[in-house]
Amino acid sequence: MNFKRFGRPAVIAIAAGLALSSCAANEGDVATTGDEASASTLTGTLNGAGSSAMDAAQQAWIAAFQIANNGVTINYEPSGSGGGREAFIAGGTDFAGSDSYLGDDELAGTFASCAPDTKAVDLPVYISPIAVIFNVEGVDELNIDADTLAKIFSGAITSWDDAAIVALNPDATLPAATINAVHRSDDSGTTKNFSDYLGQTAPSVWTEEASDTFPFDGEGAKGTSGVVDAVTNGTNMIGYADASQAGDLSTAKLMVGTDFVAYTPEAAAEVVAGSPLVADRAADDLALDLNRKTTNPAEYPLVLVSYAIVCNEYADAAQGELVKAYVEFISSAEGQAVAAENAGVAPMTSELEANVAAVLATVK
Template sequence: MNFKRFGRPAVIAIAAGLALSSCAANEGAAPASDEASASTLTGTLNGAGASSMDAAQQAWIAGFQTANPAVTINYEPSGSGGGREAFIAGGTDFAGSDSYMSADELAGTFKSCAPDSKAVDLPVYISPIAVIFNVDGLTDLNIDADTLAKIFSGAITSWDDAAIAKLNPDATLPATAIAAVHRSDDSGTTKNFTDYLGKAASDVWTEKASDTFPFPGEGAKGTSGVVDAVTNGVGTIGYADASQAGKLSTAKLMVGTDFVAYTPEAAAEVVAGSPLVPDRAADDLALDLNRKTTNPAEYPLVLVSYAIVCNEYADPAKGELVKAYIEYIASAAGQTVAEGAAGVAPLTSELETKVAAVLATVK
């Protein structure tokens, strides 16, 4: 597996995209109120990363800029891997990522951070990952982890395969070839998807969780690219942040002995019952998601998007702005904005409190 690394041209490309996203966000912001005009915050923040959370980011940006009219925030949905790389290289002030930083990333240096300072993962966005499909004559689909793993590894290639038929005895399955669509870019959604398959279908899916999809097939860039490929293809199936599934049909996953449809509430239940990843800094809130739950009130194919920020910024003014923005998006008010814009689950009060405690130390 080849991991694409960010070089200088990629950071420049993200910067160009950020300038365009700034115009769009400013156009969508409401006029500043008298209270907003009293804000003393000023400056520009650049962020990049997970495309899954782009709708929420644009809503957060509009809300924050309305309250703080002298602040400009740009977010480029370049993918989780791209966002982390740009942040590490100093090309952005924060990153959004559907997967937390690896041990190797944490062991390195962060050019936006003060000397000897590191970065931390702060959960700010919870959403189910939908298994989306477009098969003529098929609107409902039950699937278990083993069968899903065989489809995306290429072991099952036709929609009328016996394994699919067994799970869907009342369906009329066509003898159509399966076109499994995956993310072509480094993607935290892919890492969550492959993590789920590796844990829930360990006898079938032997690859490690990875931002890069480990098998050949049809690839598409970004969440929107996967949704477009599934929508416009024949016999297609893919995975995407549920907030962007649109009118596509979505599968029910087997959890225990039941088939469970995704809901924000069921995604939040899994997160609430998941511990922190062990052996990390006390202020790093990376979560070890429970993929093997048998509780039908939980939907295990879930992603948590993190805001990745410095403990201490090389530029204190940037630190003040980042702190204020992430405090807003992780607050009850910010989570309500994301829920309205993307239909995602808000942070639990316990997790909200933990994030706020870490942000209080950021400078």
């Protein structure tokens, strides 16, 4: 993991002493299972909301955490990344799950659940490729490059037998049928990651700024499940969704360098491992500047990183301790294994786990 950022010695310094502190954290209440669950002294209710892409992982994490800590109840509403951040900022939840990190305008404001004069931080806890899903009559495999993908979703290419698609798929029988491209209708971090990828790799076509809001007309569907359902049940469809929820749908290969690359959790993790932190953020904020322009075929650049957005100091210290314990679990090796088994996502590297644990050690 490349964590180079000017002015970031604080994170490195904290992480340097992590060998003991992270082990101690993992040996506490959160790690208990089975008969040891009754030994947990944690009690209370946590409310979170946000990313629908990470909902499967959240439900698995919640189940495991509540078994180990049977005095704790956790609720998570997959309302979309934008909705999750809004709810957290307003004090309606204790944490947010978001496929995009807090914007400068959001950080400039106040956070109702946080102690006065303190802010929230972005902690990466979930890595997954975004799959380009499709359901096209007579087509089982699809190669696509960034320019063509951008033209499809911006409305510049409207037919499946367009010359640009045919050139990339000379062996496919592409129908002379209208392309039905489905995007997220709600504010979505998946959309922001998708548009960020297109903006960086097809800038002459996709001229809009990366945003949670899809910038063009077309068919919209709410949530990851809504996009998946629309593509599954429609005709000659294409969409984008967290790969862990693509199900049995066909998925396109993206051109990376000169190769067409299928998504894998491992290829998504490789991109994240080579990506630096976003410049000019607070020392305890771990927002990542993802390397979308890679030409390495071992990397899949259409990837999302979901963040747990938490206060660095909570107005209610008891809630802060609960949030801290839960996020320590989901970002630990044990929690990442739970997500990998139940949602098929890529576990974080040990270095990224260590950096998240270093920040959590300062949360109160």
